[in-house]
Amino acid sequence: MSYRDHDRELGMGREISRRDFLNGVGIAVGTSLLAANSPWLHAFGIPQSPFAPEQDPGYYPPSKTGMRGSHDGSWEVAHELRDSRGNTNTKGWAEPVDDNESYDLIIVGGGISGLAAAHLYRKLAGRQPRILILDNHDDFGGHAKRNEFQAGKRLLLGYGGTQSIEAPGNYSKQAIGLLRELEIDVQRFHKYYDQKLFSSMHLCEAVFFDKETFGTDRLVPQKGLHYFGLDFTLDNVSQIPIAESARKDLIRLQHTSVDYMPDLTPEQKRAKLVKTSYKDFLLQYVKVHPDVVKVFQTSTHDLFAVGIDAVSARDCSREGFPGFKGMRLPKSHEENAELDEPYIFHFPDGNASIARMLVRSLVPGAVPGHTMEDIVTARVNYARLDDASSPVRIRLNSTAVKVKHAGDPASAKEVEVTYVRGGQARRVRGANCILACYNMVIPYLCPEMPGPQKEALAYGVKLPYVYTNVQISNWKAFQKLGISAIYAPGAYFTNITLDFPVSMGDYHFPGSPDESCLLHLLRAPCEPGLDCKDQYRAGRYELVSTKFETFERNVRDQLGRALSAGGFDPARDIQAITVNRWPHGYAYEYNELFEPLDRPASERPCVLGRQPFGRIKIANSDADGHAYTNTAIDQGYRAAREIMAA
Numbered sequence: 159m160s161y162r163d164h165d166r167e168l169g170m171g172r173e174i175s176r177r178d179f180l181n182g183v184g185i186a187v188g189t190s191l192l193a194a195n196s197p198w199l200h201a202f203g204i205p206q207s208p209f210a211p212e213q214d215p216g217y218y219p220p221s222k223t224g225m226r227g228s229h230d231g232s233w234e235v236a237h238e239l240r241d242s243r244g245n246t247n248t249k250g251w252a253e254p255v256d257d258n259e260s261y262d263l264i265i266v267g268g269g270i271s272g273l274a275a276a277h278l279y280r281k282l283a284g285r286q287p288r289i290l291i292l293d294n295h296d297d298f299g300g301h302a303k304r305n306e307f308q309a310g311k312r313l314l315l316g317y318g319g320t321q322s323i324e325a326p327g328n329y330s331k332q333a334i335g336l337l338r339e340l341e342i343d344v345q346r347f348h349k350y351y352d353q354k355l356f357s358s359m360h361l362c363e364a365v366f367f368d369k370e371t372f373g374t375d376r377l378v379p380q381k382g383l384h385y386f387g388l389d390f391t392l393d394n395v396s397q398i399p400i401a402e403s404a405r406k407d408l409i410r411l412q413h414t415s416v417d418y419m420p421d422l423t424p425e426q427k428r429a430k431l432v433k434t435s436y437k438d439f440l441l442q443y444v445k446v447h448p449d450v451v452k453v454f455q456t457s458t459h460d461l462f463a464v465g466i467d468a469v470s471a472r473d474c475s476r477e478g479f480p481g482f483k484g485m486r487l488p489k490s491h492e493e494n495a496e497l498d499e500p501y502i503f504h505f506p507d508g509n510a511s512i513a514r515m516l517v518r519s520l521v522p523g524a525v526p527g528h529t530m531e532d533i534v535t536a537r538v539n540y541a542r543l544d545d546a547s548s549p550v551r552i553r554l555n556s557t558a559v560k561v562k563h564a565g566d567p568a569s570a571k572e573v574e575v576t577y578v579r580g581g582q583a584r585r586v587r588g589a590n591c592i593l594a595c596y597n598m599v600i601p602y603l604c605p606e607m608p609g610p611q612k613e614a615l616a617y618g619v620k621l622p623y624v625y626t627n628v629q630i631s632n633w634k635a636f637q638k639l640g641i642s643a644i645y646a647p648g649a650y651f652t653n654i655t656l657d658f659p660v661s662m663g664d665y666h667f668p669g670s671p672d673e674s675c676l677l678h679l680l681r682a683p684c685e686p687g688l689d690c691k692d693q694y695r696a697g698r699y700e701l702v703s704t705k706f707e708t709f710e711r712n713v714r715d716q717l718g719r720a721l722s723a724g725g726f727d728p729a730r731d732i733q734a735i736t737v738n739r740w741p742h743g744y745a746y747e748y749n750e751l752f753e754p755l756d757r758p759a760s761e762r763p764c765v766l767g768r769q770p771f772g773r774i775k776i777a778n779s780d781a782d783g784h785a786y787t788n789t790a791i792d793q794g795y796r797a798a799r800e801i802m803a804a
């Protein structure tokens with residue numbers, strides 16, 4: 159079949175919801191409608207700039223499909239800043255237009271950390287400080303991104319990034335306290351998350367073996383519902399398209415209890431496993447056939463964004479991968495402290511609901527409602543976010559390019575922040591500034607920072623991810639095949655899952671297979687064999703240079719092949735695609751396989767990098783070296799406290 163015929167069969171030419179109009183035509187129209195001195199703009203308190211797409215009544219980023227996440231229009235200015243090595247003079251940004259605005263606090267970054275910092279600073283200050291939050295995206299929330307879809311009259315909600323409130327029992331007093339202040343009662347998710355739906359329909363997980371990697375396309379079900387640690391029945395193992403001796407090794411790996419390092423003490427074993435990749439553990443200690451490695455290669459993508467060649471065997475043992483039953487390993491402090499909580503604390507749009515509730519509490523009138531239930535279907539009024547009458551203003555589509563003390567950092571009374579919005583450099587002033595953006599951008603924003611601090615901030619490399627939401631007309635193919643999720647070790651997307659079955663407020667999960675539903679597809683682009691940071695860099699490069707069309711073709715091809723036996727037709731059944739591309743995804747977490755082990759916690763680069771610099775403080779999850787919502791909140795709290803302490 160020719161390439162073109164194959165594309166037609168996949169439905170590449172079909173009309174689906176995938177075009178990102180607001181980034182192109184829509185913004186141009188919106189801007190021209192709101193000419194420079196429109197009285198309407200004055201009424202909203204932004205008389206200076208003719209660029210105000212948020213004021214367009216049609217401005218509603220969550221409903222955009224196509225390329226989202228770090229969408230086009232959000233990253234170009236920051237990359238120009240990087241390419242000029244922080245020299246704003248060469249960019250025509252040296253003479254910014256003065257907004258004549260001054261604030262108690264300016265926050266760069268409207269993700270959960272920045273929003274939480276604003277919330278907590280207001281609380282600590284005990285008054286109504288004036289706060290400005292700048293973000294380069296067209297929506298707030300950072301990684302906590304809401305994707306909306308329309309199936310006829312029905313609203314379908316998906317998460318474009320931050321998925322769930324993971325293990326709230328481990329949240330700090332401040333982080334859980336903030337959720338409570340927002341009226342989020344995590345216990346209610348026990349009622350909202352239908353934990354029995356898929357098992358009552360006898361749906362389990364399956365593994366899709368693709369012909370490019372395994373010689374043939376085959377879908378093999380597993381025993382039940384698993385996260386990690388594949389678990390095949392003997393019968394299912396026989397269906398896996400790998401060498402016969404590899405099948406035997408897989409059974410041995412899963413079902414026997416062997417101590418593969420019998421001569422070492424538990425502590426020595428731990429130390430050895432920390433410096434051994436899981437791939438090497440399988441090959442050198444368990445001595446499995448190389449085909450077994452192929453089966454597991456991408457099973458760590460979901461958590462680490464790299465394969466088992468770049469994740470330590472110790473990390474894999476902690477996550478429940480097979481091979482460690484007989485090893486009698488000592489438990490770490492974290493493992494001892496871990497609570498056994500189900501993975502159910504999920505709003506239908508992920509933690510975007512937390513960001514939306516923060517905005518509701520910060521900007522009066524921007525988000526209707528009062529409860530954790532009504533936030534789910536509340537429609538944000540984006541025109542209210544940057545309202546001069548509000549004590550907190552959120553200015554989207556605005557990239558900070560320079561953050562500088564007005565004078566000597568030790569004694570200055572103000573910080574000047576230059577940002578680019580609609581191609582125009584503008585300047586605002588604040589008594590304090592919190593940088594809740596990515597760590598690695600800070601050295602470019604604040605060239606005046608001490609060298610070692612800049613070096614520490616530039617240390618980590620964020621993990622690249624693609625979270626793709628696909629709206630399908632029904633999920634009968636899943637029911638017919640008896641599956642709710644697919645792990646695909648060799649394919650473009652390593653995980654395909656039916657959306658979480660959560661119903662709350664006026665939002666109802668499409669519980670019948672006849673209904674339109676969302677699928678979630680995960681890709682972690684990387685380059686096996688390199689050290690993890692280089693893999694992340696390679697993945698990031700891949701992401702920014704991949705067109706939507708390539709993602710779409712892979713979505714259609716993979717779903718068509720994996721689900722064909724269930725009657726799925728990609729040309730007929732796919733209704734919309736939203737690709738959330740995150741070249742700068744998870745915060746860099748220290749990878750024990752590649753990091754020095756003897757570094758005291760106080761000397762970790764994230765700790766050295768987050769030190770206050772005059773009136774500039776640093777929040778964001780990078781500052782903790784952990785990619786979680788609670789760490790983003792904790793760091794926002796710390797930065798707010800540092801201002802109070804000063």
Ligand SMILES: Cc1cc2nc3c(=O)[nH]c(=O)nc-3n(C[C@H](O)[C@H](O)[C@H](O)COP(=O)(O)OP(=O)(O)OC[C@H]3O[C@@H](n4cnc5c(N)ncnc54)[C@H](O)[C@@H]3O)c2cc1C
Binds near residue numbers: 269272293300321
């Ligand atoms: C795909 C994905 C899934 C995740 N899933 C989970 C999960 O299930 N549970 C969980 O607890 N955590 C999860 N995380 C981690 C969690 O999302 C983050 O730890 C947290 O949301 C980070 O918040 P933040 O505010 O520190 O950073 P961000 O969300 O990245 O926000 C920072 C904001 O600053 C902006 N910015 C950067 N530079 C500038 C500039 N110069 N000017 C203006 N703005 C700028 C950024 O574009 C961004 O919008 C996930 C992360 C990703 C990427």
